[in-house]
Amino acid sequence: MAKNEVPVFTKSPIIGQAEISVANPNRDGTGTIVEVVDGLTEGVRIDQIEVKAEGVTTAGMVRLFLSFDSGATWNLWREIVVTAITPAAAVAAFREVIDLTTNLDDVPLNLADDTVRLGAATENAETFNVFARGGSFAA
Secondary structure (H helix, E strand, O other), X not given: OOOOOOOOOOOEEEEEEEEEOOEOOOOOOOOOOEEEEEOOOOOEEEEEEEEEEOOOEOOXXXXXXXXXXXXXXXXXXXXXXXXXXXXXXXXXXXXXXEEOOOOOOOOOEEEOOOOOEEEEEEOOOOOEEEEEEEEEOOO
16 A cells, blocks of 8 residues: 655635534434535545534433435434533533544544535434534645
């Protein structure tokens, strides 16, 4: 196998976003899963994922799924524990950031081509915004 002698960098920034609010307790890839970002023909790298609640949260999960067949089937990739928070003037709503570039256990998520998707679902019927930040290898 030949080594790539020249480093490959993303060329254009990507920010995927989805609002999730339909309760889906399933871990098997069924139920309501909302697409956050899809790969492009040249590929996409996701460096950071942020989940931000719009209001009150109860204990539960936000689940991230990957699809390798344009969203026809979904596979559980990661679970984010949601804590119970009642936002107020001095209390921020729930927020979790996964930085895939700084954690030694993670590597950036590469969506290799236009058939790969990142999706999200919430266990409880609470509203969250999910953001995926990274870059495209397309010019």
